[in-house]
Amino acid sequence: MPELPEVEVSRLGITPYLEHQIVRKVNVFQRQLRWPVPLEVARIEGQEILSIERRAKYLLLVTEVGTAILHLGMSGKLRVLPIGTPLAKHDHVEIQTLAGQSLRLNDARRFGAVLWQAPGETHPMLAKLGPEPLTDAFANDHLYRMSRGKSAPVKTFIMDNHVVVGVGNIYANESLFMSGIDPRKPAGKISKARYAKLQQAIRTVLARAIEQGGTTLRDFSRADGQPGYFRIELQAYGQGGKPCPLCEKPLKEIRLGQRSTVFCNQCQR
DNA sequence: ATGTTGACCTGTAAGC
DNA sequence: TGCTTACAGGTCAACA
Numbered sequence: 001m002p003e004l005p006e007v008e009v010s011r012l013g014i015t016p017y018l019e020h021q022i023v024r025k026v027n028v029f030q031r032q033l034r035w036p037v038p039l040e041v042a043r044i045e046g047q048e049i050l051s052i053e054r055r056a057k058y059l060l061l062v063t064e065v066g067t068a069i070l071h072l073g074m075s076g077k078l079r080v081l082p083i084g085t086p087l088a089k090h091d092h093v094e095i096q097t098l099a100g101q102s103l104r105l106n107d108a109r110r111f112g113a114v115l116w117q118a119p120g121e122t123h124p125m126l127a128k129l130g131p132e133p134l135t136d137a138f139a140n141d142h143l144y145r146m147s148r149g150k151s152a153p154v155k156t157f158i159m160d161n162h163v164v165v166g167v168g169n170i171y172a173n174e175s176l177f178m179s180g181i182d183p184r185k186p187a188g189k190i191s192k193a194r195y196a197k198l199q200q201a202i203r204t205v206l207a208r209a210i211e212q213g214g215t216t217l218r219d220f221s222r223a224d225g226q227p228g229y230f231r232i233e234l235q236a237y238g239q240g241g242k243p244c245p246l247c248e249k250p251l252k253e254i255r256l257g258q259r260s261t262v263f264c265n266q267c268q269r
Numbered sequence: 270a271t272g273t274t275g276a277c278c279t280g281t282a283a284g285c
Numbered sequence: 286t287g288c289t290t291a292c293a294g295g296t297c298a299a300c301a
Contacts, residue, residue: 003294034277034296057295074295075279090279109278111295125297152272161296168294237294257273260292 002072004133004166005206007057009213010078014103015052017080018061021097022048024083026068030092033110034073037093040116041068044095056129056165058115061095066118068095069126073111079104130164133202138164143195147187154190155183156257158202167202169259170237171209175201177236182268183261184254236262 002010023044031037047063054060059078061068072078083102087094093105093114105112117123130146131137146163147154155176158167167175176183178201181194190198235245237260240253244264253262 006294071295073278074293107278108280109293109295111277111279150271156272159295170294258275 002057002074002076003168003171003209004057005171005209005213007059007072007166008054008210010072011052011054011059014078014080017099017101018049018095018097018103019052020048020050021099021101022046023063024096024098025094027094027096028092028114029087029094030090030110033092033107034071034113035115037114038116040066040118041114043116044068049097055126056132056161057168058126060117064119066116069113069115069117069123070105071113071115072105073107073109073113075109076105076107076112079106128162130160130162133164133166133206138199138203140196140199141192143199144190144192147190147195150187152187153184153256154181154187154198155259155261157187158198159257159259164202166206170234171202171205173237173262174205174235176268177263178205180268182265183256183263185269236264238262 023046026042026045028037043065044061044063047065050062050064052059052061057071059070061070081102081104083096083100085102088106090108091104091106092110095103105114115123115125131142142164143158147157150157155172157163158175159169159172173183175198179194179198181190181198236251239251240262241250243249244251244267246267247264249264249266251262252265253260255261
């Protein structure tokens, strides 16, 4: 499920249970995720979790001896439960705290990952990432400048982590709808002004989704508490064939880079 | 260099 | 009911 808002909501949800807590034990039940879970993650045992940060869709559990990095892939979920709660199917990794809580990484498809980052280093996977969309690092003219000379579709372009992070398939569809841009249009042929609009749309859509997800945070530690499945009204994604919210014409659904793409042929140019 | 496709893995829903 | 197929929120590696 996780796009950037889901990951951020997960971060906010687990922080009260993990920040400044001492790690009691790390258990790996399934080492084979996207990459083998590095043995070094056990080094956080006995360490205080100093902070829980997010970079792109990666969550960083920072300690003095190094940082455990979690990625949720397509189907990953985090849950905080009392230690001893029976394992669920696809619970692959557990981080226990001295206070008696257990962070569980559950991921049916195992596209998620656990990485290790030594103090003072930047993991190679994080090294070449584009700017965070919700910060000033995402400059006004960033998309425009990066896109010159590119013929790839603009939707593919904004989903590229080297361009800007955190724009997954759902929010790519939504932000292009919101800014009235045809997802198939070559990235290099879009004007500066239209990119400014797209940038605003990306920020608006992501920020709103985080707000919406925040409402579920109180229940985070409960076994049945889903860490944020957004009820925001999606205007485009998943709405193929239904009338366009703006002009009533049926929304088109196509594949772009093997990903489902929904847009209005009339409103998006 | 850039753009496109396959690969990783499981679950679910639809079609026959 | 059972079997087969397509698709699902990500993203890296390998191609042309």
